[in-house]
Amino acid sequence: MKVREVMTTDVVCCSPETTLAQATTFMEKKHCGFLPVVGEGGNVIGVLTDRDISIALGTRNERPSNIRVWDATSKKLFTCTATDDVHSALKTLHAAKIRRLPVIDREGALIGVLSIDDIVKKARGHGNRGDVTYKDVEDTYKSLQRRVRPSGEGTNAAA
Numbered sequence: 001m002k003v004r005e006v007m008t009t010d011v012v013c014c015s016p017e018t019t020l021a022q023a024t025t026f027m028e029k030k031h032c033g034f035l036p037v038v039g040e041g042g043n044v045i046g047v048l049t050d051r052d053i054s055i056a057l058g059t060r061n062e063r064p065s066n067i068r069v070w071d072a073t074s075k076k077l078f079t080c081t082a083t084d085d086v087h088s089a090l091k092t093l094h095a096a097k098i099r100r101l102p103v104i105d106r107e108g109a110l111i112g113v114l115s116i117d118d119i120v121k122k123a124r125g126h127g128n129r130g131d132v133t134y135k136d137v138e139d140t141y142k143s144l145q146r147r148v149r150p151s152g153e154g155t156n157a158a159a
Contacts, residue, residue, distance in 0.1 A: 001085070001086045001122065001131060001132055002082065002083060002084065002085060002086065003080055003081065003082050003083070003084045003085075003086055003089055003103055003112075003114050004082035004083065004103075004112075005086075005122070006086055006114060006118045006119055006121075006122050007082065007103045007111075007112035007113060007114045007118060008112055008113050008114070008115070008118060009111065009112045011036065011110065011112055011113050012026050012029075012030045012032070012035060013035055013036040013037065013038045013044075013110055014026060014035045014036075014037055014038070014048065014069050015037065015038060015039070015069070016037055016039065016045065016046070016068060016069055016070035016073075017068055017069070017070070018037075018068070018069045019064060019065050019066070019067060019068060019069070020053050020056060020057065020064040020065075020067045020068075020069065020072060021063070021064035021065040022065075023035055023048055023053065023069055024053060024064060027050060033049055033050035033051075034047060034048070034049050034050075034099075034100045034113065034115075035047065035048045035049075035069075036102040036110050036113065037069055037070070037073055038109075038110055042107075042108075042109045042110075043104075043107065043108035043109055043110075044077065044079060044102045044104055044108060044109070044110050045077070046069075046070070046073040046074065046075065046077055047073060047074075047077065047100070047102060048069050048072060048073050052072045052073055052074070053072060055072070056071070056072035077102075078092055078096045078098060078101055079101055079102050079103070079104045079108075080092060080101045080102075080103055080104075080114060081103065081104060081105070081106075082103055082105070082111060082112065086114075086119060086122075086132050087132065089101060089114055089119075090116075090119065090132070093116055099115060099116050099117075100113055100114065100115040100116070101113065101114045101115075119132055
């Protein structure tokens with residue numbers, strides 16, 4: 001199964017200059033907790049999560065309207081392409097201990113988002129060869145529970 005068969009294409013994104021107040025409004029309207037951050041050339045350059053916003057607001061004595069998205073995001077970025085196999089994307093989610101991946105084209109432009117929740121909807125009990133099984137998803141979910149952040153580390157935007 002390919003990422004394009006599972007990914008969400010109706011995605012809202014933000015720029016590095018967007019404020020956390022604006023980003024929060026985007027998330028509220030779209031009922032999501034994840035925004036890809038897109039640079040001037042249209043390429044994905046980071047991600048912002050609701051967790052990143054919470055940490056940024058909890059560790060700064062500033063209003064959300066004064067904090068730029070870029071100042072709250074992790075600079076570590078994981079992505080996939082629409083032609084990637086879902087198993088490959090699951091491996092990335094598992095290794096990085098994250099729940100969502102921006103889906104990009106060859107030039108790095110955003111074309112969608114793949115979430116573990118999207119994958120769950122397509123999983124099958126034992127499945128045929130190439131299918132994503134419940135066990136595949138379960139293993140990835142378990143890895144998310146083992147996420148450890150060393151003290152002093154910056155925000156993990158990919159949470």
